[in-house]
Amino acid sequence: MSSVCEGDTLLCSTLAGLFDGATWAPLVATLITIVLILILAIAIRKVAHRVITRVVTRAATGGSIMTRFRRTGAGSESIDVLLHERRKQRAETMGSVLRHIASIVILGTAVLTVLDRLTIPIAPLLTSVGILGVAIGFGAQELVKDFIAGMFMLLEDQYGVGDVIDAGAAVGTVEAVTLRITRLRDADGRVWYVRNGTITRVGNESQGWSRAYVDVPVGYATDVSAVRDVLEGIAKDMWDDPEFRETVIVERPDVFGVEQLSDSTIVFRISAKTLPSKQAQVAREMRLKVKSALDTAGIALAPGA
Structure with a gap:
């Protein structure tokens, strides 16, 4: 029996003992071992996927980061919704990547173990794979750089689909994001394809909230209090208007007072915190209201403004 089961004394010996030292015991033992290895690999892969999915779900449904800041107005709820959706998309993308990596590692290890059980030498295979990996690494450094940059971009939530960003090489709305x-x-309307590895800095105009502001230049002799009262009235009207408060404005507009002062001009500034990418819309509406209110109050803009 020992000669029959040489090198496999547990499962093989059991089978040989049951079948009176059958010569086919080593083959059956090897087949059973391979099946057990594959079943174990599939079970571990399933458990790993379930753990990753649970972590991703928890990350996608976590508390909003906007709770760290003081919020007012119904518009802040829209920001929470946008942030939740961004967090969900990022978590799902990272979950998909992690599940693929887990599958490759677990199934790859199982395949190598099976080859070893079949007495197929895996050392030359591992050496060849290592040499091939080094060659590909040197030849595809830029590709690896792009993938690593894409991974960190997703982890840090630097931007997402629909965001308006300045990526250095191009400025526009993000239509698609991949690891590369x-x-x-x-x-x-021009479409730009920017490699993630070439992006050294990103300016995101759509993350969290945006700010719209309008400068109002008036003559030096204009009554400062009158201009300020007019602008405060515009800020109050916009905040009290449900069309703005519930859709685009997050907080009550602020009147900063005198922003600049020269021998001929006084510049006031009115500003409003808005939903992401809504600053241009709000700024245009503020300009219309400023023009109408100044005309009603009989206040003229500074010449050449």
């Missing part, structure tokens, strides 16, 4: 490239569409 980011696709942007600029204001002229």
Whole structure:
């Protein structure tokens, strides 16, 4: 029996003992071992996927980061919804990547173990794979750089689909994000494909909230209190208007007072915190209201403004 089961004295010996030292015991033992290895690998893969999915779900449904800040107005709820959706998309993307990595590692290890049980030498295979990996690493450094940058971009939530960003090489709305490239569409409709590894800095105009502001230049002799009262009235009207308060404005607009002062001009500034990417819309509406209110109050803008 020992000669029959040489090198496999547990399962093989059991089978040989049951079947009177059958010569086919080693083959059956090897097949059973391979089946057990594959079943164990599939079970571990399933458990790993379930753990990753649970972590991703928890990350996607966590508390909003906006709770760290003081919030007022119904518009802040819309920001929470946007942030939750961004967090959910990022978590799902990272979950998909982690599940693929787990599958490759677990199933790859199982395949190597099976080859070893079949007495197929895996040392040359591992050496060849190592040499091939080094060659690919040197030849595809930029590709690896793009993937690593894409991973960190997703982890840090630097931007997402629908955001308006300045990526250095191009400025536009993000239409697609992968681990390798980011696709942007600029204001002229031109589509830009930017490799993640080439992006050294990103300016995001759509994350959390935006700010709209309008400078109002008036003559030096204009009554400062009158201008300020007019602007405060505009801020109050916009905040009391449900069309703005519930859709685009997050907080009550602020009148900063005198922003600049020269020998011929006084510049006032009115500002409003808005939902992401809504600053241009709010600024245009503020300009219309400022023009109408100044005309009603008989206050003229500074010449050349």
